[in-house]
Amino acid sequence: MPDRLSQFDKALFGLRSLVLGGAFLGDKRLSEVAVAKQLGVSRTPLRQAMDRLVSEGLLERIETGGCRVAIFTKQDITDAIEIRGVMEGTAAKMAAERGADPLLTAQANDALDRIDIALAPRGRIDFDLYVRQNARFHNLLGRLAGSGLIERELERMNRLPLASPSAFLIEQAGIPDFQESLRYAQRQHRAILEAITNREGSRAEALTREHARLALTNFDYLTKHRPEATKGVPGLALVTSRQGSTTDSA
Amino acid sequence: MPDRLSQFDKALFGLRSLVLGGAFLGDKRLSEVAVAKQLGVSRTPLRQAMDRLVSEGLLERIETGGCRVAIFTKQDITDAIEIRGVMEGTAAKMAAERGADPLLTAQANDALDRIDIALAPRGRIDFDLYVRQNARFHNLLGRLAGSGLIERELERMNRLPLASPSAFLIEQAGIPDFQESLRYAQRQHRAILEAITNREGSRAEALTREHARLALTNFDYLTKHRPEATKGVPGLALVTSRQGSTTDSA
DNA sequence: GGGTGAAATAATGTATACACAACCTCTGGC
DNA sequence: GCCAGAGGTTGTGTATACATTATTTCACCC
Numbered sequence: 001m002p003d004r005l006s007q008f009d010k011a012l013f014g015l016r017s018l019v020l021g022g023a024f025l026g027d028k029r030l031s032e033v034a035v036a037k038q039l040g041v042s043r044t045p046l047r048q049a050m051d052r053l054v055s056e057g058l059l060e061r062i063e064t065g066g067c068r069v070a071i072f073t074k075q076d077i078t079d080a081i082e083i084r085g086v087m088e089g090t091a092a093k094m095a096a097e098r099g100a101d102p103l104l105t106a107q108a109n110d111a112l113d114r115i116d117i118a119l120a121p122r123g124r125i126d127f128d129l130y131v132r133q134n135a136r137f138h139n140l141l142g143r144l145a146g147s148g149l150i151e152r153e154l155e156r157m158n159r160l161p162l163a164s165p166s167a168f169l170i171e172q173a174g175i176p177d178f179q180e181s182l183r184y185a186q187r188q189h190r191a192i193l194e195a196i197t198n199r200e201g202s203r204a205e206a207l208t209r210e211h212a213r214l215a216l217t218n219f220d221y222l223t224k225h226r227p228e229a230t231k232g233v234p235g236l237a238l239v240t241s242r243q244g245s246t247t248d249s250a
Numbered sequence: 251m252p253d254r255l256s257q258f259d260k261a262l263f264g265l266r267s268l269v270l271g272g273a274f275l276g277d278k279r280l281s282e283v284a285v286a287k288q289l290g291v292s293r294t295p296l297r298q299a300m301d302r303l304v305s306e307g308l309l310e311r312i313e314t315g316g317c318r319v320a321i322f323t324k325q326d327i328t329d330a331i332e333i334r335g336v337m338e339g340t341a342a343k344m345a346a347e348r349g350a351d352p353l354l355t356a357q358a359n360d361a362l363d364r365i366d367i368a369l370a371p372r373g374r375i376d377f378d379l380y381v382r383q384n385a386r387f388h389n390l391l392g393r394l395a396g397s398g399l400i401e402r403e404l405e406r407m408n409r410l411p412l413a414s415p416s417a418f419l420i421e422q423a424g425i426p427d428f429q430e431s432l433r434y435a436q437r438q439h440r441a442i443l444e445a446i447t448n449r450e451g452s453r454a455e456a457l458t459r460e461h462a463r464l465a466l467t468n469f470d471y472l473t474k475h476r477p478e479a480t481k482g483v484p485g486l487a488l489v490t491s492r493q494g495s496t497t498d499s500a
Numbered sequence: 501g502g503g504t505g506a507a508a509t510a511a512t513g514t515a516t517a518c519a520c521a522a523c524c525t526c527t528g529g530c
Numbered sequence: 531g532c533c534a535g536a537g538g539t540t541g542t543g544t545a546t547a548c549a550t551t552a553t554t555t556c557a558c559c560c
Binding site (some may be wrong): 006007008041042043044045064065 | 523
């Protein structure tokens with residue numbers, strides 16, 4: 001987050017948190033003037049922010065103009081998680097095969113060390129620290145691949161609220177043995193980084209895909225046993241189905 | 251392409267073709283007013299178009315403001331092709347495992363039939379038709395997966411000028427047995443669609459990845475034997491290396 | 501002669517005004 | 531009572547004006 005907020009940043013962060021907060025869930029369309037007034041910015045930077053959120057998939061354009069909050073189906077979310085797993089796995093494989101930048105590897109190790117601190121064996125888990133360093137580790141995974149393209153793509157995926165590595169890490173989520181599942185995830189982190197360091201491409205890829213499946217597991221558990229918890233997931237407008245258009249311009 | 255061009259469309263298509271035409275290759279920064287005047291639009295839609303091209307990866311932002319044409323390394327391109335292969339493979343696998351929409355399958359078949367026409371056994375190849383229907387088939391591959399997310403991601407990838415399925419299909423490229431390579435690609439298309447229809451997920455994925463490697467082969471051949479041909483690739487600013495930043499905000 | 505600083509110029513970020521399009525409402529007629 | 535049309539209202543798309551920031555150049559001092 002930039003130190004000095006430009007009007008655009010103000011609009012982007014403000015709009016994103018409004019959307020994630022579920023402010024416009026029922027709305028047919030977001031009124032630009034109303035939102036601009038609410039955020040204290042003018043329409044120009046707000047429209048830029050809207051464009052950005054559209055490209056992130058949080059909003060979707062309406063044919064006649066303007067945009068509304070995107071509707072996610074459960075399948076959208078599992079798809080997103082699966083695709084993130086594929087991409088992260090590819091990144092890990094690339095990193096292993098090409099040899100990862102030692103500087104970035106050190107940073108990744110540092111992130112994992114801090115997660116260890118967050119998960120201190122005795123005492124209360126520092127959940128906030130975990131989420132932050134977890135996000136940092138996953139971002140570093142993209143950069144370790146040494147490809148600007150995959151780095152950017154992964155960053156984009158990780159911004160998707162429902163596929164991000166931290167999306168369903170809700171302490172109150174009621175997942176059984178939640179703390180143990182975090183420790184399990186951390187062991188996976190270590191294994192992934194080790195595989196990359198040892199230049200074991202296939203192993204790194206498989207481990208990373210497996211790791212991503214944790215999010216799937218959590219999501220499945222939540223939708224089955226605690227559906228109201230997914231309602232608590234910021235901005236989640238879950239529907240079971242959605243009419244799809246199958247038009248094609250030959 | 252919309253029938254009635256809005257100012258934004260005018261800016262987007264105009265700017266894209268200017269960039270792809272290599273108009274700003276040496277420039278430190280694109281002047282908004284100058285480009286706006288050249289395209290006959292005002293700065294507002296032009297800036298939107300710039301944002302779009304930045305998200306497509308054709309332009310990149312400058313820290314101090316404004317943007318310039320993106321610089322691609324050869325590795326960027328091979329990476330992009332590989333990642334596209336991974337994503338398309340995933341799409342094909344999803345389509346096969348979930349069962350593809352018959353309507354979309356029919357459209358894909360239609361695209362392939364038209365490619366057959368383009369590759370008519372005797373007579374000159376209809377290269378333009380091939381490229382169009384090839385792009386259509388690859389777009390349909392994304393939609394067959396039945397996931398809005400992967401569909402959008404693939405569309406984004408396919409817009410990347412250097413990773414797109416048609417990027418190195420340059421008739422004059424001097425690839426040996428060029429027409430035969432097109433027929434080979436078409437046989438791969440058929441096999442992919444067949445695997446999807448038969449719901450053979452792994453086979454569909456493998457075939458699709460293999461198919462994507464064609465672009466790699468072509469690109470490798472061109473850079474090795476006809477480096478000047480890659481110069482002819484629209485807007486390609488190829489450099490051999492690039493200084494990377496490895497900063498990290500802990 | 502070279503370097504540093506300040507001022508001027510130019511370009512971007514932001515705001516606002518205007519025009520056109522869509523939608524909703526209200527009224528009149530059937 | 532219901533439907534249709536016209537007018538108003540709301541909203542987006544576009545342009546332009548303004549302010550802020552970066553860059554460059556010139557002059558002065560070392």
